[in-house]
Amino acid sequence: MTAVTATETVAATADIRKRGRLVFAATIIVLCAWVLAPIYLLVVNALSSPDQVNAFPKSFVPGFETDSIAFFMGFAGVAKALFNSILVACITMALSIGLGAPAGYALSRFEFRGKGVFRIMVLMTRAFPLPLLALPLAVLFIRTGLDDTALGLALVHTTLALPFAVLITFSLFSGIPVELEEAAWTLGCTRVQAFRKVVLPLVLPGIAASAVFAFVISWNEVFAAAVLTIENRTLTAFLLQNLDVSPLHLKFAGGAVLVVPALIFIFAVRKYLFAMWGIANR
């Protein structure tokens, strides 16, 4: 009697377990679908001909036509906007790593007066809506001839990316024991040599990841780009400007082109994403 109920309870718990696992798996799949489905639909649109895009009801499989993309790429100004986007993003990447990495290194390796002030300044930038900087800078840039240039926009994007670069490189350098550098010094290295031979090889992948991060921050930025560029529009500014006037297939093709680097980006930095934020939290 008791034996029977016991086996029944065991069976029941096993049943509940199994159902729990099913629910768990189903939830995860639903959430994945929630993330992936909209991207899939964009891709469907981008890979369909303009007629298919404007047809109704719409097919849920792409027509595998390249007309939309071809039309988008051939559209006046797109190639240039694409080039500008890449150019601005590259300058942003170089500037934010070039300025941010030394600061991150100093924060991780030295105790000095004013360290706290600097950290607060960097953290403060997070509490500010940075794209708004574009407004006063628009005026300033006109005076200095930086208006409507890739460099001018990259400077604004660098204020967005620099705090991240500082915090990320800070955490990267902090992850490398000082003793490694010191060992190199005792083995005959100068500070610079020790950095080049020991620290740099170890942080390079992380630095690359934060460079990619800076690239994407710039690539995705809309407001400052729209405010600061007129002739030399970036892709985002171009699309924003033409939202009212461009046909649907143009928007969708443009959206798809915007999304592709994002997918590559998250893939490239996936190893560092969490480590970066874990420390940058502090």
Next chain:
Amino acid sequence: MQQRTLPYLLLLPATLFLCVFFIYPFLLVAWQAVSQDGALTLEHFRTMAGHWKFSTAFWNTMLLALAVVPVQLALALFMAALVTRMGAGRDVILYIWTIPLGISDLAAGIIWLAIFEQTGFLNSILSSLGVIDQPVTWLGYQDKATIFLAVVLAELWRATAIVLVILVAGMGLIPKEYYEAAEVFGAGPWKRFVRITLPLLRPSIQTALILRTILAFEVFAVVAALGGTNLPVLMGETYQWQFALQDRHVAAAYALVILAISIAFTLVFLRTLRVPKEAQV
């Protein structure tokens, strides 16, 4: 000697840069908002507040933040809790869930436009199910509610990833021993989540809330892509004043309003979610 100066030399470029391109422009924008031809004035704020779109834009921005951020936090916490219980495939799932992190707000707007526009996928489904016979306009100029809903969905879709990343990173910093200890004392999964994860995660939740709220106040391109100017928001109005209306001073006044609410909310979160230094992991 060199030891003393080296850190300052290393910090100098970044500091100079931030002074020139962060602190100085903010002083400039503040000055632009309160001055006219070199004299102090509140005229621009009056113009701003007097315009019929201001209060709509203000409340739309607030409501959007209110509708988006709490749901995002809850959803991200839920996803993060799932992540901690995942075995194999954790990395793949995390990769998928963090994809939107790299997608710009403009692209997100366009993606959801593909769903909500008149010949879009939503109407296609509804019509193939026989719910409607004619395509419905969801994003027309008098469909404020559906535009609002579309923007909320797009924002939830796009920006939950950043909260998730911050929370998962924060969970990674919580030592496993705490969970094991709690388990030994008989705490179930739910108890462990409420009693250990949530309190220890407070610094991360704080960071995530601050970051997300500020970004929510800056909402711009998603709205522009989905609703054009039918759903005014603060950032959109700023852009309008700068370009369409060509009044830099009023645009600056808008900027100060966004800045003010951003700082106010940051301070609120800093205070209410404060974690004493001694109590941190």
Next chain:
Amino acid sequence: MAEISIRNVAKQFGDFTALHSVDLTVADREFMVLLGASGCGKTTLLRIIAGLETPSQGEVWIGGRRVDHLPPRQRGIAMVFQNYAVFPHLTVFENIAFGLRMQKLPQAEIDRRVTRTAELMHIGQLLKRYSGQLSGGQRQRVAVARALAMEPDVILMDEPLSNLDALLRLEMRAELKGVLAESKTTTIYVTHDQVEAMSLADRIAVMDKGLIVQAERPIEVYRNPAARFVGSFIGNPPMNFLPARKADNGSWRVAGITFKGPKAEREEIAFAIRPEDLSHAESGLPAEVRVVEPLGPHVLVTCDVEGHLFRAVLESDIVLSRGDIVKLAPTPDRIRWFDPETEQSLQVH
């Protein structure tokens, strides 16, 4: 010629003083062992000598050169770090060759030195591995090999054998001593292991709370501790201490027995004796047996003498059990005396 001379060196970290005015001279080719409790400042002192830490005051001289202001690479030293600091991105071979490459030695010479030191440290078969593929003890030996390969004038080693098993440690110890003696290197060696200290050292410097308390030949440190701390820190089991009351000029009463001692202007001083300098006798200190631990050749007896913990190492043929009262007689010329306030040793004249 590489004599190391540390003059009046102190080091503060914020308002914490890690080193108080340290003076120490290590002769050319001498093997000096630093011994002291955890946190007493051994690593800090090594780092100051190496140039990794700037002293708050004082001077460091190596080979007749004042080196305080010189960076580590110009001091002619090599160092083995407490936590190894093996470069994770280089193979074992490249780790050992690192310093040699900095000196731009010819490849043949590098090969020769790397192979030799690797063989010496028994890691010859690991040369192609990365540090992530090594055990803690193997990593530690890479760190030692890397320093030895430099063939420096001065070698600083911070607990270089701490992670090896007892047998391997014994072997490495002997080899290290041989190599360093042969290569005419001046060595400062930090360890927690007293046996290691005794067996390796030409001299032992005992540190306590940022001070060097005594720096003498191992047997001196053992026999004639300069301070109570040295006696209680060195020796296993450590020295016994009992209070001694003044009986007469130059004689003191300890647990009811009178001993000749120093002439001191004190009512009470400390009497000290090592456990192995006691013997079971007709008359002596009355001790009540608490625990008896046979150690093979000897037996360690823990007793109570007038409420004080007291240990004796006795002949193993004595049969004792808990509660027995025994008389323990100290070997007279092994008795030491300490001032209760300064804790310094008091000389018997």
